[in-house]
Amino acid sequence: MYLKLSRSLLTLSLLSLGSVALAQTAKPATNPQPTANNVTWHTLGTNENDSMPLGNGDIAANVWTEQNGDLIILLAKADAWAENGQIVKLGRVRIKLAPNPFADTVGFTQTLQLERGGIEINRGQNKISVWIDANNPVVHVQAALATAGKMSATAEFWRKTEPISAFAQDSSFAAVMSGQHQPRLKPDVTFPADANRVAWCHYNADSYYPYLMKQEHLESLLKKYPDPLYQRAFGAVLSGQGFVKTDANTLTSAKAQQSLRLDIVALGETAAASPASWHQHIMKLADNASSIDLTAARKAHDQWWADFWNRSWVHVSGSEEAQKVSQGYAIQRFMVAASSRGEIPAKFNGGLFTVGHDMAEGKEDKDNHSPDYRAWGESYWNQNNRLLYWPLIATGDTDLLQPWFTMYTKPLAFQKDRNQLYYHHAGASYPETMQFWGMPRLGDFGKDNPTNEIVSHWQKYHIQGTLEVIAQMLDQYDYYGDKAFVRASLVPFADAIVTYYDLHWQRDANGKINISPTQSLETYQLTAVNPTPDIAGLMSIIPRLLALPSDLTTAEQRTAWAKTLHDLPPIPVGKTAKGKLPPLGEGDPDGKPTILPAEKYGKPGNSENPELYVAFPYRIYGVGKPGLELAQDTYAARRSPQNTCWGQDGTQSSILGLTSEAKKAAIAEFNNYGDQRFKWFWKPAHDYIPDLDNGGDGMITLQNMLIQCDGKRIQLTPAWPSDWTADFKLHAPYQTTIEAHVEKGKVTKLHVSPASRAADVVIVKARN
Known part of the structure; x- marks a missing residue:
């Protein structure tokens, strides 16, 4: 069984949401101040870990x-x-x-x-x-x-x-x-x-x-x-x-x-x-x-x-755990602001805040190292680094986003030429792990590799991260309306990536693109066919590209994009029994329908849930959209629960309106303290301290619990627990800001700017 969604299906009446519109009230008199989250110590330190x-x-x-x-x-x-x-x-x-x-x-x-x-x-x-x-x-x-x-x-x-x-x-x-x-x-x-x-x-x-x-x-x-x-x-x-x-x-x-x-x-x-x-x-x-x-x-x-600090804020109270979440959110945002206004984006594995001590040359390891050392070395991992930058769209921190976008748009001409040399067709693809100038990490490509294919089975065909960068860019445009950015950066980049997907693989007997050989993230490697993250990414971004103002795109581009969209295979769906994904995509006739990681896939090699990319980052399914129960059942059947580091439970459960799951993840992420005295240098888990993708993951989760946008519709509290209180100001599409107070599940003191957007705001009663 398969499911294919069109843009027209992604609309739903507000009545079916069980939501009610809320009249706009006066602007809150005072804004929460970051001084509440300041950190004070009363003793001297000892070394760099202090x-x-x-x-x-x-x-x-x-x-x-x-x-x-x-x-x-x-x-x-x-x-x-x-x-x-x-x-x-x-x-x-x-x-x-x-x-x-x-x-x-x-x-x-x-x-x-x-x-x-x-x-x-x-x-x-x-x-x-x-x-x-x-x-x-x-x-x-x-x-x-x-x-x-x-x-x-x-x-x-x-x-x-x-x-x-x-x-x-x-x-x-x-x-x-x-x-x-x-x-x-x-x-x-x-x-x-x-x-x-x-x-x-x-x-x-x-x-x-x-x-x-x-x-x-x-x-x-x-x-x-x-x-x-x-x-x-x-x-x-x-x-x-x-x-x-x-x-x-x-x-x-x-x-x-x-x-x-x-x-x-x-x-x-x-x-x-x-x-x-x-x-x-x-x-x-x-x-x-x-x-x-x-x-x-x-x-x-x-x-x-x-x-x-006045661009946006999220201040949470109601319990000790809530206050820790609130402080962690503010400090993560501070650390990114302190390290993402330069030429090159902050790295997920320590950012600019790694520490170490003097030691003999060539003696470094993860436990004994100079300040220059970091685990996972010099390259960028898209799946990790994206998490630092997704939440900056809703916070209004567009200046902090620019280094991230530039790292992908600046080497576009190089990537096109690399693509021609390697594959002899137009378009561009970017590796999951890459140097800041766009080349694959040599540790993955393989030293003295006689071919042009990456050797590492973790990364061999892993290119879908660029679809997510396009989704981020489209959000940036939807929120802030910068046409110059679209014309100079978004459209050329997106066109090259979509072109690659259109040209790189053969069509099947039905004229559909057969994405194989490939992989579904790092989890289902080498033998996957038609991976869900790639299909969902293209299904999500292409309609949005086609909806851009006609003066920002060409007729030729629109025709090519529409053809690629038409030729996409459907999102694969199978049946799952006893909360476990079916092996190799075969399905179980007695199980519940769930979305699968790919049409075909082998044994897992990592702990991701690729099937849930339909929720985050691509938001095909979510609160107020068709098929929510299918996506929620898919979440329940996920193979790899994880809610810290780059774990996906928080980002995906919040989009799906699973309040208790999202709350649990937010608490875990913002309590994932590191071993250094400044405990918000998050524990490394899979990565390195400070583990900035952990804090970014938490920010995304918390924002999605409070606000989710679908076109012009702004949904408030889609996954907000009734025992937490929030004061927040966040940005929304069409140059909109939302300020509100949430207490005992009720939204008060709502202020929407511009006022004309208040009619598009609905309150969603969160489910547990």
């Missing part, structure tokens, strides 16, 4: 204290990608005060101030403020002391360093840049303390890119597409008014003062001619930073964070 996160979206830092009262800042930057294809830290700065009023725990507090993006340390009348300017590439450290003292700042390195005078091109340069050998990680470069400043950088004098291109049989494209790693330079400079050099890596204030200020300026360049040219540029930035009116800069910085 750090708090900070960032302006491009520059980030782990900040901690040690038992002697030293303040440590571990610096990271979104574009700090070394020549070996690995994202690394910038360095570490140790700050000392003499005498040090913070070397005693009595009366000590350290607070992460979410509302203003800063960390404040207090003891008595002594205060240190650390903040990374939201509008400038500067970390500011300000000390206000009861008694005059001196401050010193030392740049610390765990990678090898060499002075600029010793910098020279590696003798293996020709072999590396011809693709014969992989590069080695070079030492960082340090500069003389000119103008009483300490500066250092990492400079990519060669690159992993040619080696990877040769290994993956793409040498012919080397000259056409610029190397994304070669001559990339990144680093920082320490400076401060009245500070002087005291050794090669240390600045110290020349005299004791009650008010002290240190600036750490960071710079990344994608094509620096040399370390010396990078140094010239960062010294100019340091000059600019030193002349900044700090009072005005802090005011503008605070305003950025105030505006950010």
Whole structure:
């Protein structure tokens, strides 16, 4: 048995929902403030595992204290990608005060101030403020002391360093840049303390890119597409008014003062001619930073964070568990804001907040490592990383979404050419695991692989993630109406992906696309036929592409998309007995109908539920849509329950209106605390700490419990438990915002902007 849905079937009267329209009321008088979620500690730390996160979206830092009262800042930057294809830290700065009023725990507090993006340390009348300017590439450290003292700042390195005078091109340069050998990680470069400043950088004098291109049989494209790693330079400079050099890596204030200020300026360049040219540029930035009116800069910085927190919020109460969910939601959003305004998106496996300690070179493992280490390495996994970015559509954080979209749209021409070389037809496909410039991870492609097919059976045919990126882009357009984004980014990208699906596989006897050989996510590998996630993805996005304004697409594109939609095979449905999926898609005549992971599939190799992609991310089934019971039965029969890390229970149960399941998942996700002192560096589970896809998963779940949109219809509380109270502001399609209070299952204080959209809001009575 199969099921095929058309766009016309995805409508349902509001009466059949058991829903009622709610009249718009006055706007709530006050907004919940993020100060309720601030984190305060009352004792000094010991090491890097006692750090708090900070960032302006491009520059980030782990900040901690040690038992002697030293303040440590571990610096990271979104574009700090070394020549070996690995994202690394910038360095570490140790700050000392003499005498040090913070070397005693009595009366000590350290607070992460979410509302203003800063960390404040207090003891008595002594205060240190650390903040990374939201509008400038500067970390500011300000000390206000009861008694005059001196401050010193030392740049610390765990990678090898060499002075600029010793910098020279590696003798293996020709072999590396011809693709014969992989590069080695070079030492960082340090500069003389000119103008009483300490500066250092990492400079990519060669690159992993040619080696990877040769290994993956793409040498012919080397000259056409610029190397994304070669001559990339990144680093920082320490400076401060009245500070002087005291050794090669240390600045110290020349005299004791009650008010002290240190600036750490960071710079990344994608094509620096040399370390010396990078140094010239960062010294100019340091000059600019030193002349900044700090009072005005802090005011503008605070305003950025105030505006950010006022874009949206979800504040949950009613129980201790609810409050933990509320705080976890706010802190996850903060961590993404602190690390996703740069060139390249935040990584799911630690983001910019990984930590580690000094150790001998080449001795790293998951339990003993430098700050540069992370499990799952350098590549992006679409299935994991998508979870950081889905919730940003409803939060209104469109600026934080851009690096994610750009990572897919920027290499589109390269992907088209790669597709022609590999498959000799038009279109583009992107691998599930890829470098930020679009190439498959070599660990999956296979070293010395003579073919153009990925060797890893986990990833061999895994390409459906791009359909989900298109779905995210379409939501972005539906919510915010940016036609320029659609024209320049969405349509070219979507057209290439749909074209690939149309051309890559043969038609069957009925003229339907026969997607085989392929896989259904990572779970059903190699032998799957017509996988549900891919079919559901195309069924979801193509009608939405066809519905775009005609001035944003061409007649040729619309005709081709409509043909692909017509030629899709149906979503496979079988019968399931005793809560277990039928083997190999055969079905059980005595069971209940359920959606299957694919038309044909083998033994599972992972713990995903591909059949439920029809709920999330593709929302073909959901509250207020036809076939909800079928989808709910499918959820009940799922093979792999999981509600933390990238587990799918929360995202899928919330869409299906399964309130108790969604609530359980939200609690699990936002209580999945890590082993570090800042417990919202989520436990790694399958990934790495902080496990940011875990927090993103929780955000999606919570949002879907409160609000689900289908066309113009806005459904409130489709999976909201009656024993939780919520105050929220979230965004909806057609440039709409919804603010409301929910208590004991009732929605009050509803404010819809623009007011004309209030007629499209319905309240859904949640089921347990």
